[in-house]
Amino acid sequence: MNKQTVxxxxxxxxxxxxxxxxEATGHGLSVVVLDEQASPGGQxxxxxxxxxxxxxxxxxxxxxxxxxxxxxxxxCGALYLGNAAIxxxxxxxxxxxxxxxxxxxxxxxxxxxATGAFERPMPIPGWTLPGVMTAGAGQILLKSAxxxxxxxxxxxxxxxxxxxxxxxxxxxxIAIEALVDTSGRGDxxxxxxxxxxxxxxxxxxxxxxxxxxxxxxxxxxxVRDARDLRIEGQAQASALSFDSGGRRWTIPAPLILLHQxxxxxxxxxxxxxxxxxxSEQQLCxxxxxxxxxxxxxxxxxxxxxxxxxxxxxxALLEGRQAGLAIAASAGKVDSRQLRQRLAHYRxxxxxxxxxxxxxxxxxxxxxxxxxxxxxxxxxRCEDVSAGAIRQHVALGCxxxxxxxxxxxxxxxxxxxxxxxxxxxxxxxxxxxxPAAAVGYYRIRSPLKPITLAQLSTETPFTQEPL
Amino acid sequence: xxxxxxxxxxGGLVGLSIAYGLALLGRQVSVLDEGDDAFRAAxxxxxxxxxxxxGYGMSPxxxxxxxxxxxxxxxxxxxxxxxxxxxHLRQPGGFQLCLSEQEMAEESRRLLWLRExxxxxxxxxxxxxxxxxxxLPGVGPTVVGGCYSPMDGHxxxxxxxxxxxxxxxxxGVRIVNGQRVRAIGQRASGFELDAGEQxxxxxxxVLAAGLGNRELGAQLGMDVPVSPNxxxxxxxxxxxxxxxxxxTYVRQTDEGTVQLGDSxxxxxxxxxxxxxxxxxxxRRAVQCFPRLAEVRLIRAWGALRVLSADGFPIYxxxxxxxxxVVVSCHSGVTLAAIHALRLAPWIGGDYDEPGVAAFGLQxxxxxxxxxxxx
Amino acid sequence: xxxxxxxxxxxxxxxxxxxEFEGASLSVPAGVSLAAALLLSGVTHTRESAVxxxxxxxxxxxxxxxxxxxxxxxxxxxxxxxxxxxxxxRVLRQRGAREFLADGHAEEGADE
Numbered sequence: 001m002n003k004q005t006v007x008x009x010x011x012x013x014x015x016x017x018x019x020x021x022x023e024a025t026g027h028g029l030s031v032v033v034l035d036e037q038a039s040p041g042g043q044x045x046x047x048x049x050x051x052x053x054x055x056x057x058x059x060x061x062x063x064x065x066x067x068x069x070x071x072x073x074x075x076c077g078a079l080y081l082g083n084a085a086i087x088x089x090x091x092x093x094x095x096x097x098x099x100x101x102x103x104x105x106x107x108x109x110x111x112x113x114a115t116g117a118f119e120r121p122m123p124i125p126g127w128t129l130p131g132v133m134t135a136g137a138g139q140i141l142l143k144s145a146x147x148x149x150x151x152x153x154x155x156x157x158x159x160x161x162x163x164x165x166x167x168x169x170x171x172x173x174i175a176i177e178a179l180v181d182t183s184g185r186g187d188x189x190x191x192x193x194x195x196x197x198x199x200x201x202x203x204x205x206x207x208x209x210x211x212x213x214x215x216x217x218x219x220x221x222x223v224r225d226a227r228d229l230r231i232e233g234q235a236q237a238s239a240l241s242f243d244s245g246g247r248r249w250t251i252p253a254p255l256i257l258l259h260q261x262x263x264x265x266x267x268x269x270x271x272x273x274x275x276x277x278x279s280e281q282q283l284c285x286x287x288x289x290x291x292x293x294x295x296x297x298x299x300x301x302x303x304x305x306x307x308x309x310x311x312x313x314x315a316l317l318e319g320r321q322a323g324l325a326i327a328a329s330a331g332k333v334d335s336r337q338l339r340q341r342l343a344h345y346r347x348x349x350x351x352x353x354x355x356x357x358x359x360x361x362x363x364x365x366x367x368x369x370x371x372x373x374x375x376x377x378x379x380r381c382e383d384v385s386a387g388a389i390r391q392h393v394a395l396g397c398x399x400x401x402x403x404x405x406x407x408x409x410x411x412x413x414x415x416x417x418x419x420x421x422x423x424x425x426x427x428x429x430x431x432x433x434p435a436a437a438v439g440y441y442r443i444r445s446p447l448k449p450i451t452l453a454q455l456s457t458e459t460p461f462t463q464e465p466l
Numbered sequence: 467x468x469x470x471x472x473x474x475x476x477g478g479l480v481g482l483s484i485a486y487g488l489a490l491l492g493r494q495v496s497v498l499d500e501g502d503d504a505f506r507a508a509x510x511x512x513x514x515x516x517x518x519x520x521g522y523g524m525s526p527x528x529x530x531x532x533x534x535x536x537x538x539x540x541x542x543x544x545x546x547x548x549x550x551x552x553x554h555l556r557q558p559g560g561f562q563l564c565l566s567e568q569e570m571a572e573e574s575r576r577l578l579w580l581r582e583x584x585x586x587x588x589x590x591x592x593x594x595x596x597x598x599x600x601x602l603p604g605v606g607p608t609v610v611g612g613c614y615s616p617m618d619g620h621x622x623x624x625x626x627x628x629x630x631x632x633x634x635x636x637x638g639v640r641i642v643n644g645q646r647v648r649a650i651g652q653r654a655s656g657f658e659l660d661a662g663e664q665x666x667x668x669x670x671x672v673l674a675a676g677l678g679n680r681e682l683g684a685q686l687g688m689d690v691p692v693s694p695n696x697x698x699x700x701x702x703x704x705x706x707x708x709x710x711x712x713x714t715y716v717r718q719t720d721e722g723t724v725q726l727g728d729s730x731x732x733x734x735x736x737x738x739x740x741x742x743x744x745x746x747x748x749r750r751a752v753q754c755f756p757r758l759a760e761v762r763l764i765r766a767w768g769a770l771r772v773l774s775a776d777g778f779p780i781y782x783x784x785x786x787x788x789x790x791v792v793v794s795c796h797s798g799v800t801l802a803a804i805h806a807l808r809l810a811p812w813i814g815g816d817y818d819e820p821g822v823a824a825f826g827l828q829x830x831x832x833x834x835x836x837x838x839x840x
Numbered sequence: 841x842x843x844x845x846x847x848x849x850x851x852x853x854x855x856x857x858x859x860e861f862e863g864a865s866l867s868v869p870a871g872v873s874l875a876a877a878l879l880l881s882g883v884t885h886t887r888e889s890a891v892x893x894x895x896x897x898x899x900x901x902x903x904x905x906x907x908x909x910x911x912x913x914x915x916x917x918x919x920x921x922x923x924x925x926x927x928x929x930r931v932l933r934q935r936g937a938r939e940f941l942a943d944g945h946a947e948e949g950a951d952e
Binding site for chain 3: 036038043050054055058083085118119128130131132133134136137140141142144145146147148149150151172235236254255265377380381382383412413414417418448449
Binding site: 442 | 499501502503509624627628631632635641643644700702703721726739741744745748749751752758759760761762763764765766767
C-alpha cells in the first residue's frame with residue numbers, strides 16, 4: 001500500500017483554506033484540500049464558479065471578489081477533493097474522510113483546520129416548524145440553486161448577514177414582508193459609547209447602515225427591538241408574533257428565515273481535545289492557538305472563522321499567515337522574508353480585528369433568544385426541551401456531558417452543532433456560574449455518520465501525483 | 467464541617483447502588499462525585515446483565531453473578547417506585563455469537579467447567595449455526611455457532627444511572643457533585659476528609675471511586691490493584707426493533723440504536739477511540755448481522771473498565787481502618803442489584819454476607835494464606 | 841403530496857431531471873441539491889422524528905442540522921442538502937427509525 005504523506009492537509013475551501021493552499025503551494029509544499037462542498041468557495045463564495053452574471057449581480061460585490069480567488073486556487077497545484085466528509089482527525093495528523101461513498105485516510109505533516117462558521121442557533125418557540133429556516137439557508141438556496149421565496153418573506157433576528165440577505169432578495173425582485181430586528185438603535189448608541197476604539201469599526205458599521213438605508217429606500221418594513229418572538233402554526237409555520245413599540249404584532253408568513261450571527265465550527269478542534277476559551281464578547285468557544293494559528297498539538301493549525309469569527313478579509317490573512325508559518329517550519333522560507341511578511345500580516349490582522357468588538361456589541365443576540373423558555377426544543381435531533389435540561393441540572397448535573405447522559409441531548413447525528421451553545425448557556429444560567437465553568441460536550445468521532453461497511457474497508461489515500 | 471453517617475466516595479453505578487441500599491435500610495448517606503468530565507465507567511458501558519462465562523476459574527464469582535441477576539427484577543421495581551424511571555430491564559436470555567471454531571470451542575469449554583463447578587445449576591445451550599439462525603434471524607453465514615443462556619439480559623445503563631440518582635435523592639441520600647476527594651484521615655470516631663472546599667466527617671467510609679480507589683485506598687494503607695482496561699463502543703442510528711436478545715458483540719437498545727463492542731485494550735488512562743479498533747468492531751458486527759453493513763455509525767466512545775489484578779470484584783472491609791470498605795468491580799451494571807440489596811446490608815454491618823468472602827484484598831498479596839475462621 | 845412551494849426558481853432551468861418522491865414523479869432542475877429540489881417542488885416536510893414524530897424539513901442547507909434526512913434508493917437517513925439530484929433517484933420521507941429487514945438470504949452475506 002502506498003503510504004503517502006502530504007506536507008499540508010487543509011480542511012475547508014473557504015477564504016482561509018484557499019489562501020493557505022495558495023501560500024503553501026507557492027513555497028513548493030504538497031497540499032491536499034478536503035472540502036465538504038462540491039466546489040470551492042466555502043459558504044461566503046458558495047457556488048461562485050457556477051454562478052451566472054445575474055446571480056453575481058444580485059449577490060453583490062463582496063461575493064464577486066471571491067471569483068478571482070477561487071480561480072487562482074484551482075490553478076495553484078493543490079489537490080482539491082470536493083464532496084469529502086471528514087469523520088476523524090487524530091492528534092498525529094491522520095485525516096479520515098468519506099468520498100464517493102468510500103472511506104479513505106490521509107497523513108499530513110501539517111493540518112490546517114479552516115472549517116469556517118455556521119449559524120448560531122436561535123431557539124425561539126416554534127423554530128422547529130417546517131417553513132422556518134436560517135438566513136444562511138436562504139442564501140445557500142439563492143447561490144447554489146437560484147431559488148428565492150415565492151411570497152413576501154419574513155426575516156427575523158439580527159446581524160449584518162440578515163441585512164445582506166434582505167438586500168440580495170430586493171435586488172432579485174423578491175418582496176420582503178418585514179425585517180423583524182431583535183437589535184435596535186439603543187444597541188448602536190450603547191456600543192459606540194462603551195467600546196474603546198469603537199471608531200475602528202466604522203467601516204463595517206457603515207456597510208451595515210448602507211444596507212439598512214437601501215432597505216429603507218425600498219420601503220421594507222423594519223421593526224426594531226423585537227422581543228418575545230414566537231413562530232405560530234400547527235404542522236407548518238404560519239406567522240411570527242412578537243412585541244415591539246409597546247404592542248404585540250403578528251405577521252403572517254409561510255416562510256420565516258432566522259439569523260442571529262454566526263459562530264465558529266469547532267467540531268474538529270473539540271474532537272482533538274484542544275483547549276477552548278469561552279468568549280463573553282462573541283458568546284461562543286474559541287480554540288486556543290498562537291499568533292500564527294498553531295494549536296497546542298504540533299503541526300495542527302486553525303485559520304479563519306473556524307477559530308474565531310473575523311470575517312472574510314481576516315480569514316484570507318490568517319490563511320496566508322498559517323500557510324507561511326507552515327512553509328517556514330518546513331524550511332522553505334528565508335528568515336528575512338518570513339519576518340517581513342509576518343509583520344505585515346500581524347499589522348493587517350490587527351486592523352481587521354479592531355472592528356470586531358463594535359460589531360459584536362451592536363449585534364449581540366438577546367439572551368431570551370439564546371436561553372429559551374422550558375417548552376422550547378433545544379436539541380432537534382433528540383427532541384429535548386430546555387425544561388428537560390433544567391430538570392437534569394436540578395437533579396445534580398453540572399455540565400452538558402451529564403445532561404447528555406441523563407436526557408440524550410447532544411446524542412444525535414449533529415453532535416451538538418445545533419444545541420451545544422444553547423445547552424452550555426442554559427446550564428450556566430441555571431447554575432448561576434460562568435459558561436467557562438460549565439464546559440462543552442465531549443465531541444467524539446465520527447464527526448459525520450459513516451456506515452459500518454465504509455469503516456471496515458477504509459483505505460489509505462493513494463492518488464498520484466501529489 | 468459536613469457530617470454524615472456513611473460517606474460514599476464515587477457516584478457511579480457502584481457507589482449509587484450501595485448508597486441506595488443503605489438508604490433503604492434507613493442509614494444517613496452522602497455521596498461525593500466528581501465533575502462533568504470525569505471518566506465514569508457508569509456512562510460508557512454496554513448495559514449487559516451478564517452471567518454466562520463469568521467466574522471461569524473462580525466459581526464464587528459465577529455464583530455471585532447468578533444471584534445478582536435474580537435480584538434485578540426486585541431492584542428495578544424499587545428504583546421505578548422511588549424515581550418514576552423505567553430502566554428497561556429485559557432478561558430474555560443472551561447469546562455469545564462465535565465467529566470461529568476456536569472461539570466456539572473455548573466458550574463451550576468454559577461453560578461446561580462452570581456448569582460442573584456450580585453442581586449443574588447453570589443453564590445454557592450450545593447452538594450450531596442453523597439452530598442459532600432459527601433463534602436469531604439475520605445472523606450471518608460466517609457465524610459458526612453460539613452459546614445461549616437464559617440467565618442473561620440487559621438494561622438501559624443511562625436510565626439506570628439517572629434512576630439511581632433520583633431514587634437515592636428520594637430516599638434522602640445527599641449527592642454532592644464536582645468534588646474531588648483529597649486527603650482522608652482516620653479518627654477515633656470515624657473518618658475526616660477534604661473534598662473541594664469542604665471538610666467532611668463520616669462514621670463509615672465506602673470507597674467506590676473506580677480507578678480512583680487505588681489512590682484513595684493507599685491513603686488508608688490498602689493496596690488496591692485496579693487498572694484501566696479500555697473498551698470502545700460504537701452506536702448506530704436508530705433502527706426499528708429487530709434484535710430482541712442481547713449478545714456480547716451487538717445489542718439493540720430500547721431507543722432502537724444498536725450498540726457494538728467488546729474490545730479490550732491496555733491504553734492507560736486514555737478513553738479515546740482509535741479507527742483500527744473501531745474498524746475491527748464494525749467488521750465483527752457485520753459478520754454477526756450482515757445487514758448492519760449499510761447502517762450508519764453515529765457515535766463512538768472509549769470507556770475505562772475498572773479491572774482488578776485478577777478481573778474479579780474487590781470487597782474489602784479494612785481491618786487496619788475499621789469502618790472503611792473498598793468496593794470495586796467491572797460489572798457494575800450486572801452487580802448493581804446485589805450491591806444494593808446484599809452488599810449494602812453487609813457494609814451497614816447488619817448482616818453477614820458469605821458471598822463476599824472470596825473477594826477480599828488478601829488474595830492479591832504475595833504470601834496468600836487461607837483465612838482462619840474467627 | 842407536494843403543494844405549491846414557498847420557493848420559486850429565479851429563472852428557467854438549463855436542464856431538468858426526473859426524480860421520484862413518495863412515488864410521485866418530479867421534474868427538477870439539474871445540478872441542485874436534493875433538498876433544494878424537494879423544496880422547489882413544494883415538499884414541506886422530509887422526515888418524521890424517530891423520537892417524537894415531529895415533522896422536520898431542511899433548515900440549514902449546509903449539512904449541519906440533520907433535519908433534511910430522507911431515504912434515497914433504499915438507503916435511510918441521507919442528508920438531502922449534501923446530495924446532488926440524479927436522474928431516477930427514488931426518495932422517501934425518513935419516517936422515524938430506519939427499517940432493518942433481518943431475514944436475509946444466504947447470498948446477502950456475500951454482498952459484503
